Amino acid sequence: MQFNSYWQDTAPAFTGGTAGPVSGHYDVAVIGAGFTGLGAARKLAQQGRRVVVLEARTVGFGASGRNGGHLNNGIAHSFLHAKGLFGAERAKAMYRAFDQGIETIERLIAEEGIACDFRRAGKLKLASKPAHYDSIARNFDAIHREVDPDTAMLSKADLAGEVGSDAFHGAMLQRKSAMMHMGRFVVGLAEAAARHGAVIHENAPVTARRPNGKGWDLTTPQGTIRADKVFLATGAYTTGAFGYFRRRIVPVGSFLLATRPLSPAEVAATMPGNRTCVTSLNIGNYFRLSPDNRLIFGGRARFSARSDQQSDAKSGAILQAALAGIFPQLAKVEVDYCWGGLVDMTKDRFPRAGQADGVYYSMGYSGHGAQIATHMGEIMADLMTGRIDCNPWADIPWNAVPGHFGQPWFLPLVGTYYKLLDRVQ
Numbered sequence: 353m354q355f356n357s358y359w360q361d362t363a364p365a366f367t368g369g370t371a372g373p374v375s376g377h378y379d380v381a382v383i384g385a386g387f388t389g390l391g392a393a394r395k396l397a398q399q400g401r402r403v404v405v406l407e408a409r410t411v412g413f414g415a416s417g418r419n420g421g422h423l424n425n426g427i428a429h430s431f432l433h434a435k436g437l438f439g440a441e442r443a444k445a446m447y448r449a450f451d452q453g454i455e456t457i458e459r460l461i462a463e464e465g466i467a468c469d470f471r472r473a474g475k476l477k478l479a480s481k482p483a484h485y486d487s488i489a490r491n492f493d494a495i496h497r498e499v500d501p502d503t504a505m506l507s508k509a510d511l512a513g514e515v516g517s518d519a520f521h522g523a524m525l526q527r528k529s530a531m532m533h534m535g536r537f538v539v540g541l542a543e544a545a546a547r548h549g550a551v552i553h554e555n556a557p558v559t560a561r562r563p564n565g566k567g568w569d570l571t572t573p574q575g576t577i578r579a580d581k582v583f584l585a586t587g588a589y590t591t592g593a594f595g596y597f598r599r600r601i602v603p604v605g606s607f608l609l610a611t612r613p614l615s616p617a618e619v620a621a622t623m624p625g626n627r628t629c630v631t632s633l634n635i636g637n638y639f640r641l642s643p644d645n646r647l648i649f650g651g652r653a654r655f656s657a658r659s660d661q662q663s664d665a666k667s668g669a670i671l672q673a674a675l676a677g678i679f680p681q682l683a684k685v686e687v688d689y690c691w692g693g694l695v696d697m698t699k700d701r702f703p704r705a706g707q708a709d710g711v712y713y714s715m716g717y718s719g720h721g722a723q724i725a726t727h728m729g730e731i732m733a734d735l736m737t738g739r740i741d742c743n744p745w746a747d748i749p750w751n752a753v754p755g756h757f758g759q760p761w762f763l764p765l766v767g768t769y770y771k772l773l774d775r776v777q
């Protein structure tokens with residue numbers, strides 16, 4: 353078994369980076385080469401702006417190269433809950449922003465010729481308990497009527513042709529949802545940004561920043577650049593020089609396994625519907641098939657703020673037991689990959705984007721970020737160049753998490769709380 357992301361291991365190497373010292377004067381410096389940063393950099397470069405991307409490690413090193421591979425449409429929250437918080441119109445706009453995100457990805461794939469196995473697969477939200485089916489059905493009624501008619505409720509019997517498991521009591525199907533190879537997409541997006549003229553420096557962590565009158569001087573171990581505007585796209589991996597954001601983002605580990613490729617008979621017995629699947633527990637699981645028919649199976653597993661080989665291995669063992677619980681027929685299947693990544697949680701699990709602490713930013717996608725991150729990159733590029741403001745998260749207040757200064761010491765308590773909820777609800 354490799355302790356390595358399947359997406360990163362099976363993606364082509366990024367070839368468009370700029371070697372040598374980090375120097376020069378740019379209209380915009382983007383910090384972080386994940387979907388958010390690269391989505392912005394590509395668009396800014398396409399518009400003829402001088403743009404540099406500074407990435408601490410390598411393209412797609414963060415959550416963008418380590419996730420579950422789902423492009424699930426709509427908001428991850430209950431739509432009814434969002435309506436209660438923000439009102440019907442705002443909740444619908446938020447839901448639709450995620451749908452537009454998938455369209456953005458589809459357009460970028462076509463425009464830039466990115467081969468990444470994109471497919472409108474549809475998503476199943478699987479009810480892990482009978483009572484969950486009822487609450488999913490209530491949410492479905494509102495979604496179907498008000499914002500997304502391309503949805504359906506499936507009974508337990510309907511699931512027979514979808515998921516080869518007895519563990520579920522029905523599901524909501526959201527047909528607009530998609531899947532893709534995340535590693536191939538993030539590298540393809542970086543190559544596209546570089547082709548349009550973005551300068552991309554890997555292994556260039558921004559360690560300090562200093563105002564220079566008009567913008568910022570950003571320091572990396574490879575040199576210093578001058579930028580009129582800075583776009584912070586560092587998500588859960590945000591480090592020291594940006595304390596304002598570290599107090600608002602809680603990094604939470606999420607973990608995945610990829611089995612060996614399944615045979616056609618095993619696919620037919622486990623995932624005949626070949627959709628993205630998410631279970632309804634608070635500490636639940638998400639899974640899909642890879643392009644080469646591996647079961648990619650993830651979950652929060654443990655409430656940890658770490659993802660390294662030791663932490664990933666512990667979580668991998670928990671995930672393997674969960675996989676066997678859902679698919680007993682795969683209890684002994686070989687696991688080829690085990691990895692983890694950090695999710696950029698906000699307290700209410702809604703993203704935040706705008707301008708604060710002297711920089712532009714977009715982050716806090718809370719585990720539902722692949723398409724919205726890419727889409728927000730484009731939206732923020734337009735906002736930074738004064739073209740148009742389509743920021744769906746504008747004006748949502750964002751207070752620091754009380755007692756949080758970067759290391760989320762409270763995660764085990766939160767984990768215990770959600771485990772209890774899963775027992776009683």
Ligand SMILES: Cc1cc2nc3c(=O)[nH]c(=O)nc-3n(C[C@H](O)[C@H](O)[C@H](O)COP(=O)(O)OP(=O)(O)OC[C@H]3O[C@@H](n4cnc5c(N)ncnc54)[C@H](O)[C@@H]3O)c2cc1C
Pocket residue numbers: 383384385386387388389406407408409410411412413414415416417418419420421422423424556557558559585586587588589590591605606607608650692693694695714715717718719720721722723725
């Ligand atoms: C395990 C896991 C599973 C997930 N599954 C899904 C899923 O199936 N579907 C979905 O929609 N979303 C999923 N997500 C969420 C999704 O992957 C993220 O929301 C999205 O990738 C965020 O992209 P980003 O560009 O904002 O951040 P990232 O991809 O995390 O990129 C941030 C980058 O900033 C760099 N950086 C940090 N600090 C500095 C610095 N000081 N200087 C320079 N560079 C710096 C980091 O090295 C990193 O490369 C998952 C996340 C995880 C961790």
